[in-house]
Amino acid sequence: MIGAWEESLNQVLMRYGVTKETLQGNAAEELESALQEYHDLAQQYGDMLTVFCYEAKPLLRSGIWLCPKCEKRIQYGHTHCHWCGKKIGWAGTRRM
Numbered sequence: 379m380i381g382a383w384e385e386s387l388n389q390v391l392m393r394y395g396v397t398k399e400t401l402q403g404n405a406a407e408e409l410e411s412a413l414q415e416y417h418d419l420a421q422q423y424g425d426m427l428t429v430f431c432y433e434a435k436p437l438l439r440s441g442i443w444l445c446p447k448c449e450k451r452i453q454y455g456h457t458h459c460h461w462c463g464k465k466i467g468w469a470g471t472r473r474m
């Protein structure tokens with residue numbers, strides 16, 4: 379199966395009318411490596427945004443508030459989970 383970064387590489391190569399075989403030296407490997415790094419960084423950045431910037435409603439079990447991500451106990455009103463850093467959205471909830 380072709381990965382997203384391989385598809386990106388092929389699109390770049392097609393745009394400039396080159397193939398992996400016509401690139402000089404190890405340019406193809408360097409390009410692939412750079413694209414893979416960008417792809418990984420984009421994935422990590424997206425994951426960090428999901429955890430730290432996008433809030434989720436806390437879980438309520440037996441009168442105890444739990445983090446929606448790691449499900450550990452959290453204090454009412456705290457903006458982020460003390461354990462995993464997940465941003466918590468308290469709108470529409472009330473202190474128990």
Ligand SMILES: [Zn+2]
Pocket residue numbers: 445446447448449450459460461462463464
């Ligand atoms: Zn958590």
